[in-house]
Amino acid sequence: MTVALVGAGPGDPDLLTVGAARLIEEAEVVVHDALIGDEVLQLIPPRTERIDVGKRPGRPVPQENISALLVELGRQGRRVVRLKGGDPFLFGRGGEEALALQKAGVDFRIVPGITSSIAAPAAAGIPVTHRGASAAVTIVTGHRQRTEEPVNWRALASVGGTIVLLMGVANRGEIAEELITGGLASSTPTATIESATTPNEVVNRWRLDELAAAPICAPAVIVIGPVAALSVCDVLSVSELAAS
Amino acid sequence: MTVALVGAGPGDPDLLTVGAARLIEEAEVVVHDALIGDEVLQLIPPRTERIDVGKRPGRPVPQENISALLVELGRQGRRVVRLKGGDPFLFGRGGEEALALQKAGVDFRIVPGITSSIAAPAAAGIPVTHRGASAAVTIVTGHRQRTEEPVNWRALASVGGTIVLLMGVANRGEIAEELITGGLASSTPTATIESATTPNEVVNRWRLDELAAAPICAPAVIVIGPVAALSVCDVLSVSELAAS
Numbered sequence: 058m059t060v061a062l063v064g065a066g067p068g069d070p071d072l073l074t075v076g077a078a079r080l081i082e083e084a085e086v087v088v089h090d091a092l093i094g095d096e097v098l099q100l101i102p103p104r105t106e107r108i109d110v111g112k113r114p115g116r117p118v119p120q121e122n123i124s125a126l127l128v129e130l131g132r133q134g135r136r137v138v139r140l141k142g143g144d145p146f147l148f149g150r151g152g153e154e155a156l157a158l159q160k161a162g163v164d165f166r167i168v169p170g171i172t173s174s175i176a177a178p179a180a181a182g183i184p185v186t187h188r189g190a191s192a193a194v195t196i197v198t199g200h201r202q203r204t205e206e207p208v209n210w211r212a213l214a215s216v217g218g219t220i221v222l223l224m225g226v227a228n229r230g231e232i233a234e235e236l237i238t239g240g241l242a243s244s245t246p247t248a249t250i251e252s253a254t255t256p257n258e259v260v261n262r263w264r265l266d267e268l269a270a271a272p273i274c275a276p277a278v279i280v281i282g283p284v285a286a287l288s289v290c291d292v293l294s295v296s297e298l299a300a301s
Numbered sequence: 302m303t304v305a306l307v308g309a310g311p312g313d314p315d316l317l318t319v320g321a322a323r324l325i326e327e328a329e330v331v332v333h334d335a336l337i338g339d340e341v342l343q344l345i346p347p348r349t350e351r352i353d354v355g356k357r358p359g360r361p362v363p364q365e366n367i368s369a370l371l372v373e374l375g376r377q378g379r380r381v382v383r384l385k386g387g388d389p390f391l392f393g394r395g396g397e398e399a400l401a402l403q404k405a406g407v408d409f410r411i412v413p414g415i416t417s418s419i420a421a422p423a424a425a426g427i428p429v430t431h432r433g434a435s436a437a438v439t440i441v442t443g444h445r446q447r448t449e450e451p452v453n454w455r456a457l458a459s460v461g462g463t464i465v466l467l468m469g470v471a472n473r474g475e476i477a478e479e480l481i482t483g484g485l486a487s488s489t490p491t492a493t494i495e496s497a498t499t500p501n502e503v504v505n506r507w508r509l510d511e512l513a514a515a516p517i518c519a520p521a522v523i524v525i526g527p528v529a530a531l532s533v534c535d536v537l538s539v540s541e542l543a544a545s
Contacts, residue, residue, distance in 0.1 A: 071320030072413060074310070078319055144419055145428075147438070152428030155533035167533075169316060169420040175388055176413040184389075184396030186442070192450050194391070195460065197437035198430070206527075208437050208461050215456035216439065283450075289399035289411075 060127050060137040060158055062151045064144040064170015067180075068094030069254040072171045080168065084138040086130055088123070092142035092276065094255060120150060124157035131163035144172040148198050148223055172196070174221045177253030177278035181260040182288040185219045190283045193218030199225025199232055199279075214239025219282035226277050230269030236281065241265060246286035251277040262286070304371050304381040304402055306395045308388040308414015311424075312338035313498040316415045324412065328382040330374055332367070336386035336520065338499060364394060368401035375407035388416040392442050392467055416440070418465045421497030421522035425504040426532040429463045434527045437462030443469025443476055443523075458483025463526035470521050474513030480525065485509060490530035495521040506530070 061080050066072035073081075078100065081087065087101050091111025101107055110118040110126070130137045145151030145167055158165040174196040178185050185194040197208055199222050213220060214236045225232060237243055243266040251259040251274055263271050265281060273279075305324050310316035317325075322344065325331065331345050335355025345351055354362040354370070374381045389395030389411055402409040418440040422429050429438040441452055443466050457464060458480045469476060481487055487510035495503040495518055507515050509525060 066318075069320075071318060071323075073319050074315060074415065075317050075319060075322050076313075076315030079315075144423075146423050146430065147419055148430050150432065152431040152528075152531065152533055155426075155428070159533055167423045167426075169415050169423045171318065171413050171415060172419065175391055175416065179388075179390050179411045179413045182399075182411075184399070186390065186392050187396040188394065190450060193439055193441035193452050193457075195437055195439040195462075197462070206434060206436050206461050209459050212456045212459035213437075215453050216460060217450050217452050218439075218441070284396075287396065289396055289403055 060131040060139060060163060060165040061168055062139045062141065062145045062154055062165060063168040064149070064172075065089075065093050065097050065140050065142055066171040067143060067173040067176040067254040068097070068252075070094065070096045070100060072176060072254060073097060073100075074168065074170065076168050077170065080138050081140070083136060085135040087138045087140055088126065088130070089140040090142055093140055097140075120153060124154050127154055128157060128161040128163055131158060131165065132161070141170070142173070144170045147172045147174065147196065173253050173278055174223055177250040178221065178248070178280050178284075180254050180258060181248055181250050181280075183248055183280055183284050184287065184289065185221060185280070185284060187284050187287065190287075191218045194221060195219070196221045196223065198223050199228045201228065210235035211239030214241040219280065219284050222279040222281065224275070225279050226273055226275040229271075229279060233265050233268045237265060241281070245281060246283060248280040248285040249273045249277050250280070253278055304375040304383060304407060304409040305412055306383045306385065306389045306398055306409060307412040308393070308416075309333075309337050309341050309384050309386055310415040311387060311417040311420040311498040312341070312496075314338065314340045314344060316420060316498060317341060317344075318412065318414065320412050321414065324382050325384070327380060329379040331382045331384055332371065332374070333384040334386055337384055341384075364397060368398050371398055372401060372405040372407055375402060375409065376405070385414070386417070388414045391416045391418065391440065417497050417522055418467055421494040422465065422492070422524050422528075424498050424502060425492055425494050425524075427492055427524055427528050428531065428533065429465060429524070429528060431528050431531065434531075435462045438465060439463070440465045440467065442467050443472045445472065454479035455483030458485040463524065463528050466523040466525065468519070469523050470517055470519040473515075473523060477509050477512045481509060485525070489525060490527060492524040492529040493517045493521050494524070497522055
């Protein structure tokens, strides 16, 4: 009878929440994005209907269609899990889907997930806040949309603290330039984490003025600020930890 | 043989990660803070040693002592879980504990948790980012520490997007004033979520210039920005959802 908008976390199935794992197990239909980790998708029981609405290049499913699908499935009275990478409300467009469901009178719930904006730096040994280095973290999208509220990058350069840039690979050069113009040092430590918490994870460190030319592939999380110079742990999944 | 620095999430045991739940079950010693939810603490098996290092008013355990304790326990070769509210690396001082363990040569791992800075707004039906309203979220502490990097509140007012203030109850008036001086409208929507995701949760909405006089109790998460006017869901835990 209810649609659950569920955060799937960054990819590692051990970083699903207990509630999310149970809802996936009990779902009748799972509607998921392209960015969900394979190991998480393998938790969907074979009997459960799966609908992939992944916004792949060249074959995008418009957001309105996804919202309409959720409304339709919800009205059928089925147990629907809408599985979204990371957290539904942090660049997950969960707010739009929730508003559509609310408007249609369909009962729904939000289940937060681990956001890659914090898990990706953690996997690289980077604490996004750290005493003496950072008392704030700004999580911001580098993806430009005409309808989105603009971000004042030059003001952001003056806030202090850590900047975590999501979906910023394409515009990384322009953003780095704006931040430097706003007052960040060209030498500001910068880390890139590609395919965070998956077996393909790659971590690299740069100066901010090297970011434009840095050879990195999406999806990547970009961390800018003094903490990006820290590395307080090796990358090891929870599964490996349990086995050790 | 390993110390795991584990995020316990905001309080609801369904918002623990699958990995965290397993590590708690398998731990020989759990070292925890005061802010861990009771239902999460109940998951610690009776046979497991529990050490409460909660920094309660009047009886604080200095951070250096906690780090030293973790080093000592790790050197004993026991399976240690250091359970921290929210996420270990987001105002959890996990970076300091990790550095102490690294320096001592004790093997350790970080397990991210759901941060209350996103889960608390979600429980109140507030998406921290939302197309057309916010393309960035800054998570910042309102707690003053001489050793912390200063936050430029006036610059933050110009960034655009959402501000999530943690540990900001005591200094909320001063911070609101700085933000208004920096250019935020006095009428900027502001939401306060006390005791988020617990049965005692209280959500209220204010104008930014009402925040100073607003009667709120710590611990509270304060959300400032256009999204704070949204309310896209009712508060219901995952447990209730599974039962419905």
